[in-house]
Amino acid sequence: MNDFLKVKDLNFLVVGVANKKSVAYEVGRVLTESGARVLYSVLSEDHRKNAAKFLPGSPIFVCNVEKQEEIARLYDEVKAQCPVLHGLVHSIAFANYSQGMKPFHETPKPDFLQAFDISCYSLINLANQFKDLLHRQASVVTISIMTTSSAAENYGYMAPIKAALNSSLVFLAKSFSRFSEIRFNAVGAGPLKTSAAAGIPGFVESYLFAELRTLRKRNLSTREVANTAAFLLSEASSGINGQVVIVDAGSTLNGFDNEIIRRATRIEQAKG
Numbered sequence: 001m002n003d004f005l006k007v008k009d010l011n012f013l014v015v016g017v018a019n020k021k022s023v024a025y026e027v028g029r030v031l032t033e034s035g036a037r038v039l040y041s042v043l044s045e046d047h048r049k050n051a052a053k054f055l056p057g058s059p060i061f062v063c064n065v066e067k068q069e070e071i072a073r074l075y076d077e078v079k080a081q082c083p084v085l086h087g088l089v090h091s092i093a094f095a096n097y098s099q100g101m102k103p104f105h106e107t108p109k110p111d112f113l114q115a116f117d118i119s120c121y122s123l124i125n126l127a128n129q130f131k132d133l134l135h136r137q138a139s140v141v142t143i144s145i146m147t148t149s150s151a152a153e154n155y156g157y158m159a160p161i162k163a164a165l166n167s168s169l170v171f172l173a174k175s176f177s178r179f180s181e182i183r184f185n186a187v188g189a190g191p192l193k194t195s196a197a198a199g200i201p202g203f204v205e206s207y208l209f210a211e212l213r214t215l216r217k218r219n220l221s222t223r224e225v226a227n228t229a230a231f232l233l234s235e236a237s238s239g240i241n242g243q244v245v246i247v248d249a250g251s252t253l254n255g256f257d258n259e260i261i262r263r264a265t266r267i268e269q270a271k272g
Contacts, residue, residue: 005234008035011082012233015041015063015126016091016143020054021194023143024091026226027233028055034230039081041074065092065122066114075129086135087233090126090142093196094118095158101202107157115158120165127172127184137181139233142169143225144186146248154202166244173242183241185232189225190214190248212260215250 016024017040028038039059048060063074096111148163172184191210211219228247
């Protein structure tokens, strides 16, 4: 059988596993099934204990990316386990909606900056910390969203932060090209049934609406996003750099679907 991904015996670090619903967990599964060696990083010791139950035998490290000393420690611990990394997965996002969803112009500055630090700057920070451990032709992949140019009200300030994440790929790819062929790409995923998504106000309604907009009338599975991430991590995607690969089952191109229009106008007519 042809090994399309060619990741057997290669080393990958997956950052951001929370539970078995996480995109990071599913990416790790795809890589492991293809023969790769996968190391994981989680937020806290409690997360590590929980992850050990569904990732038996896998190296699991603890790193809160808000703390520089923990990122430095993660580097040392990973380096002690393997001499080189062939890929790094950044699957981290956080937004504080504890005050409820506010209009965008009322976004609290501390919440925005914390979300930016965790969801965007952490990619830059991790890449810089691990630059000497990454193989010259390694691949770095982050998990983004299907569009940052549409105003999803219940996603709030996270869309502009994801836009910054997407832009950061280009600058990382350029700056790393000075000394390597390391690639930086993102998977722009449609709505997924993850624990993180469950914390977004009104997510269920948005998820169902996105499903109506897909061409196949069926939303994404986490596995489909993970498969794309694994492809971007492999040498099969060696010509792709600084890109956001959209994986949304056609949702973003189906803005004026007849069935959605009929449903919406029927509702409006009923109101009238």
